[in-house]
Amino acid sequence: MNKTIAIKIILFFIVTGIFAQNKEKVYVVGENAYYIESRTEPDFNITVVDVFATLWVNGDPQRISRNARILDLYLFDNDVYMVGDIGIANERRATIWKNNIPQTLINSVSTAYSIFVSNNNVYVSGYAQQDTNDEKATLWINGNPHTLHTEGSSIRSIANSVFVFNDDIYVTGDIFLDGNWKAILWKNNVPQTLSHNNKSHASSVFVYNNDVYVTGYVQLDTGDQQATLWKNGIPLTLDYNDGRSSRAESLFVYEDNIYVVGVVGRRDLSFNTRAAIWKNGVLQILRNSESTANSVFVFSDNVYVAGFVGRGHGRRATLWVNNILQSLSNEHSSDANAVFVK
Numbered sequence: 001m002n003k004t005i006a007i008k009i010i011l012f013f014i015v016t017g018i019f020a021q022n023k024e025k026v027y028v029v030g031e032n033a034y035y036i037e038s039r040t041e042p043d044f045n046i047t048v049v050d051v052f053a054t055l056w057v058n059g060d061p062q063r064i065s066r067n068a069r070i071l072d073l074y075l076f077d078n079d080v081y082m083v084g085d086i087g088i089a090n091e092r093r094a095t096i097w098k099n100n101i102p103q104t105l106i107n108s109v110s111t112a113y114s115i116f117v118s119n120n121n122v123y124v125s126g127y128a129q130q131d132t133n134d135e136k137a138t139l140w141i142n143g144n145p146h147t148l149h150t151e152g153s154s155i156r157s158i159a160n161s162v163f164v165f166n167d168d169i170y171v172t173g174d175i176f177l178d179g180n181w182k183a184i185l186w187k188n189n190v191p192q193t194l195s196h197n198n199k200s201h202a203s204s205v206f207v208y209n210n211d212v213y214v215t216g217y218v219q220l221d222t223g224d225q226q227a228t229l230w231k232n233g234i235p236l237t238l239d240y241n242d243g244r245s246s247r248a249e250s251l252f253v254y255e256d257n258i259y260v261v262g263v264v265g266r267r268d269l270s271f272n273t274r275a276a277i278w279k280n281g282v283l284q285i286l287r288n289s290e291s292t293a294n295s296v297f298v299f300s301d302n303v304y305v306a307g308f309v310g311r312g313h314g315r316r317a318t319l320w321v322n323n324i325l326q327s328l329s330n331e332h333s334s335d336a337n338a339v340f341v342k
Contacts, residue, residue, distance in 0.1 A: 125159035
């Protein structure tokens, strides 16, 4: 047997063995292209696909909604909650799915980025356009929208992530202030700007042992992006290769270990990126070719990372389990945006 094939077979059984041994269910959300037909034209062949928001459960895909994006999920009791947006009349509408049934959150241009469920209350963060057509950071609680307070003269804001701890509501995102987007953290709707000078972005928030962690990036004077972890408002630079940019997308704290995932690459990170994971600030590249890591979840000492490999129409939804790659789709134009394990 070819040595490379044998190694792939071994890795496959390692990954599937993790699922079987721990009897956990691994839920991943994103978008997936489904084959419709192939046909031959005079000068070329055409493959027709349709893209659906998709939920994978232990690798098995379920079509959820057409012309939709699912960006995050949360499991509570026996219910599966997912959030994102659906295209309606050429506009996006923030949407929540409960057990695959969609409900639009607001009838204006909007997107829901993150969800958290606590004490039977459902918290969703995102943005909604208001009368000025500007984005306003919005927190929906049980479907009721609340515009988050912003500092100074900021008129544009986005809420990227929400976390509830001891009945306190933490939301992180960005505000447009003094000509730049700035990372911000809201605690019970009281804002705290995390970076005052350069452009910055806050992507994810997590609370552990009363410490508040936020991930994102700060843009340096050189134009490079630098992956950053804020702990209780104090920025910590994450390890990265000199001469390259880095961006942190998601974090999870488990047994005092801090896991952060994102990308490293060229200055604007628009192409030639590498999926990356930082454990306690130390960088490890997940794949040494075009790839992105969007979300991380730790369960029973196993580390799950959702993202994709490739770029453009060639990207494919991917799940890494303890740094071992498992492809979720054989079709082009697929993404894995978030992972949750129960």
